Amino acid sequence: MRRALAGVVGLTALLTAQAFAHHSAVMFDDQKEVTVTGVVKEFQYTNPHSWLLVDVKDEKGNVTTWGFEAEGPSTLTRAGIRKSDFAAGTEITITGNPMKDGRPAAAWIRATRGDGKQFDPRAGFAIK
């Protein structure tokens, strides 16, 4: 029992302010990760959340647009993520916690741009 409790407490230490701006994160499955590779369709740099839309092509050539949710512009700025970092057409591999209901959307955890630069949107909560 003590070990179980320690595990739960340990989890709390890892908590980030994920999806904290204006809604609960219950719609995302925080125990799963989905990673897709595609090209940026649009970077919606908005409050209370930003959305990075990525067009992902399957082997048959069908395109699905995925939406990756992050915090708003000020938190992304603190994480070093500018609107200009993801112009339409930018190649990207991006990872997030997927929606529980299967819709092509996720809570954005990390991304690597085609040029190799990495982005961590949750770093925006660090105080520095």
Added chain:
Amino acid sequence: MISRILGALAATALTLTATAQTPSAEKQRMIDLGVEFKTARALYDHFKQEANGGKPLDWRSVPDWTGIWTREAQPFFWDPDQTSMTALPTAKLTPEHERLLKEKLDKVGKGIEFDPLSNCEPAGMPRWLVEPFLKEFVVTPLEVYLINEMQNEMRRVYTDGRDHPSEADAYPLWEGDSIGFWNGDKLVIHTSQMRAGQYQRIQPFYTEQVETVEIWQKTDPATMVVDVWAFDPPALREPWYTRQVYKQLSNDDASLRIRYWNCGENQNNAVEKTDTGTSDFSNFTFTDKDDR
């Protein structure tokens, strides 16, 4: 994540227990100070009497509270001393409000959670104090503006000597009605007329009777310390004292700026309360084939 943790607690048949941590001597002194007074107004008047009524600022004595600030503690808890989700908050809740809190936590543990903020409502006071994101504090001789980026929530603290509106003209306000005075470099605030709400998502509820007393002091160039007593007889058996700390963020390239916050500007952020009482996105634009 929160629901999974609380769900795990339920699965292991653990029950939430009172925070075991013993308050520091300094915190206990502040708790005891609040308990001495029956109302927030009485505590505020005590501080004002101690300060001989306070001394108004002029433009030469306005303290430098400029910069961009954010709360130091993680946003989940009202009291920064609560660091575990396995503990109840440090508040001394009335039985009814302890029941309401446990009922809420039980639902969150089952994945049922909806925050009125999802309706684009402001957090309001006193929740304002613990909302994340950016804050600005603007001091003028007769009025102080305390600004939270989220929902453009600005509190106005009148330090020109006025009192609150009469009881007959009072009505619940998102940020309440705040009056204050200066005791040297300390700003003392009394806030009343607040709307009912919750201290944070997994924290207790407060009623329309909640009133707060705050003492704000910049203790070093990058630290703002705020001592807060919340009085709310229907919800709290005694005043809930906490110390909130805000840190100034480095902004050497001036890239951090507070912009107008339009909660409804992006349809992809629309969240609705489902039939089961939890939260879900209403309708994404990017899954609509006509939008391609």
